[in-house]
Amino acid sequence: MRHDNLDTFLKTADTTLAKGPVALIFVEDDVEIGSTVRHHLDCGFKTLLVLMPEAFGLPDDVADKVERINFDVVRGDDCFDAVNRVSAAAPGLWLYYCYNAEYLFYPFCETRTVGELLTFHTEERRDAMLCYVVDLYAGNLEAHPNAVSLEDAHLDKSGYYALARNDPDNHNYPKERQLDFFGGLRWRYEEHIPAKRRKIDRIALFKSKPELTLRDDHTFSDEEYNTYACPWHHNLTAAIVSFRTAKALKSNPGSTFDIETFKWHNSTRFEWHSRQLLDLGLMEPGQWF
Template identity: 50%
Template sequence: MHYPSLPALIADRARALPAGPLCLILIEDQIAVNSTIRHHAALGFRAIIAFCAREITLPEDIGVPLHRVDQPVNDPAALPLIINAVSAATIGSWLYYCYNSEYLFFPFSEQRRIGEMLAFMAEERRASAMTYVIDLYARDLTTHPDAVDPDDAWFDGSGYFALAKQDATGAVLDRQVDIFGGLRWRFEEHIPPDRRRLDRVALFRAAKGLVMGPDRQFSDPEYNTYACPWHHSPTAAICSFRAAKALRRNPGSRHAIDTFHWSRSTRFTWQAQQLLDLGMMEPGQWF
């Protein structure tokens, strides 16, 4: 289905927004659109909703319903606008969001479907799953000037750290952390401070009154936690070329950086097990 606006999508919620899990993809440019959509279609989402400009071309015959919404997404305010509108229209459903050139991996995702993990999360009385963004990049920026090369993708195998999240008074928030590392840490002088974090609550269950703020955090503090109070919970990873693309697109950083590759670079195998082995996500009590 093709919807001319976000309100048009919401008005047709009975057809366009079935019971989840639903995948929302914000498409900023034409890079890796086909592979992004097909990757998520294979994970078991009930439907994929693509938000993009009219000139963007989408793939066909992906195996699951694909709905197109004419909605600009390059404004930072676009994300909470879309999330809050869809969330309010799908109370009780699990939602996931990402951008083009980003790929979700969760524990055992080669053998299990996303609904299986979310069912386990629900059994644990969890309404969200923390995801960590892993910056991918091409090794050769001469042959791949946009830094996107799925056939030879690399990421930082170490160099990540977490800081306890604090509220406005300086008090430490329970089970909430800010994660840093990857390209956003190594090239932080080119990254705005509010874009340097790698933690993202990209998997969550829509609830009445739930709102995402401009900082991409949710109004219910429990949604922003990485685990339940009694033990570790499953987490997931979003392997993303987005930071590399931005650093190559910006004239200042483009001329200052001739390679993203360094001694701690690790070739990405496109396997969830690699991320589990490196501690970049964990199964919690789900086996």
């Protein structure tokens, strides 16, 4: 169904958002819209909200399977505001958000649905899941000048690290079970990335509740939502493989001419399988087998 804007859609929230998990896909340009929607439909989300400019088109095979909402990003925090508004309208549901040309992977996603994943996570008394945004890029930029190619996708197999997340409200002591994660293109080309945008961690899967607020650094007002594990053992984590940074670096006049290729000695072809991400340590199964 097509909706004129988010306000119009939220008037139907009682029925449209009756069951979760719900995915929000924000469309920033016309790159890989169809593949992004198909991938998340295959994950098993009960409802997909595709927030996109009116001028862009949706492929016919997915147009009738999603809730299309006319949406233009005017300010940098418009997407975060939209997530918060949907969250407020659907308390108690698991929500997920991403952008076009981003693809959610979680342990054993080839045989298990996202609903099964979140059922297990809920049983572990967790209301949010840490996701790592893993940069993808085309291996041949001459053939793919926008840096996007599903068939020629590559990622960095090493170069990821974490730093303590200091708490300015507590004498800058490290926050408990919270870390800032870095790596990928945002690390290798950090001179072109604002410092605030260099982290690759995103709490992209979370259970909505009253007064919960998503902040513009992809963390939440409830600090427990921002933790990578519970106090008693390791928890599941997921990965969002994303062409978003590569697209931005190649479309920005300030960086595009400095980059002839994204490939380096630690590049490897992406296999589009959760096993590769598990083997590289880019997500963890926790206690889920």
